[in-house]
Amino acid sequence: MGLSLTSLSRRSITLALLAWPTTALAAACPPTKVLFVCPAGTVKSAIAREMLRSRALTAGLAVEVASRGLEPEDHVSPALAANLRADALDPAREPALALAPADVARADIVIAFDDAGASPMLRLARAWRTPSWNADYAAARTDLSGRMDALVAELRQRAEACS
Numbered sequence: 001m002g003l004s005l006t007s008l009s010r011r012s013i014t015l016a017l018l019a020w021p022t023t024a025l026a027a028a029c030p031p032t033k034v035l036f037v038c039p040a041g042t043v044k045s046a047i048a049r050e051m052l053r054s055r056a057l058t059a060g061l062a063v064e065v066a067s068r069g070l071e072p073e074d075h076v077s078p079a080l081a082a083n084l085r086a087d088a089l090d091p092a093r094e095p096a097l098a099l100a101p102a103d104v105a106r107a108d109i110v111i112a113f114d115d116a117g118a119s120p121m122l123r124l125a126r127a128w129r130t131p132s133w134n135a136d137y138a139a140a141r142t143d144l145s146g147r148m149d150a151l152v153a154e155l156r157q158r159a160e161a162c163s
Contacts (some may be wrong), residue, residue, distance in 0.1 A: 029062070029159065029162035029163060030062075031062035031063050031064045032061075032062070032063050032064070032108045032109065032155055032158055032159075033063075033064045033065075033066070033106060033107045033108045033109070034052060034063060034064070034065045034066070034107065034108065034109045034110075034111070034151075034155075035065075035066050035067070035068065035103055035104065035107035035109070035110045035111070036048040036049050036052075036065070036066070036067045036068075036111050036113070037067070037068045037069070037070065037099055037110065037111070037112045037113065037116045037119075037122060037125065038067075038069060038070075038112075038113035038114065038116050039069060039070050039071065039113075039114065039115055039116050040069045040070075040071065040072060040073045040074070040075045040096070041067060041068055041069015041070070041071075041072040041073075041096035041097065041098070041099075042069065042072065042073065042074050042075050042076055042091060042092075042096045043075050043076060043080070043091065043133050043134070044113040044114070044130060044133065044144075045067035045068060045069060045113060045116075046067045046091030046092070046094070046096065047084070047089055047091045047133060047144065048067065048111070048113075048144060048148075049065045049066065049067035049091070049094075050089050050090060050091055050093065051089065051144060051145075051148055052065050052148060052151065052152075053065050054089075055148055055152050056152065056155065059152055059155075059156065061152065061155050061156060061159060062159065063155055066103065066107070067091075067094070067096075067097075068096075068097050068098065068099035068100075068103055069096050069097070069098060069099065069116075070098070070099055070116055070119055071098070072096035072097060072098055073096075074096070075134065076091065076092070076134075077134045079134070079137075080133055080134050080137065083133075083137045087141070099119070099121060099122075101121055104121050104122065104125075109126070109151075110122060110124070110125040110126065111125060111126045111128055112125035112126065112127055112128070113128050113129075113130060114128075114129055114130070128147060130143045130144060130147075131143055
């Protein structure tokens with residue numbers, strides 16, 4: 001074939017060097033970690049988690065999203081569950097977990113819904129006051145959608161700044 005061990009070694013080295021910047025950038029740009037917290041952990045934070053995951057996937061953004069509750073309790077009414085199914089959102093995809101200090105420590109962005117922002121663990125969190133999903137689904141969806149647009153734009157800017 002005419003290829004010597006020396007030429008293969010040079011070729012391998014060249015390919016490795018060409019691949020190096022991509023590898024270095026990937027290591028330098030880890031996924032942004034976003035944590036949503038609400039009082040019960042089953043409605044606002046869980047819906048936000050699923051909505052951000054979907055939008056980040058569509059936008060091609062590397063993001064890790066988690067949700068927690070101060071005191072996990074199921075607050076999803078049958079009407080809310082039906083509306084969420086219609087919108088292909090499943091906040092019950094993951095179990096509701098109680099917030100722990102380690103959750104906050106590992107997150108790059110922490111968003112506290114409504115009264116969850118009063119928790120001492122969330123004193124540095126972004127506070128989002130939003131309509132009730134159970135009482136006014138359309139208003140809650142519109143409000144969260146606008147907030148997600150802004151958050152996805154911020155995540156895109158972070159990714160561009162990192163690369």
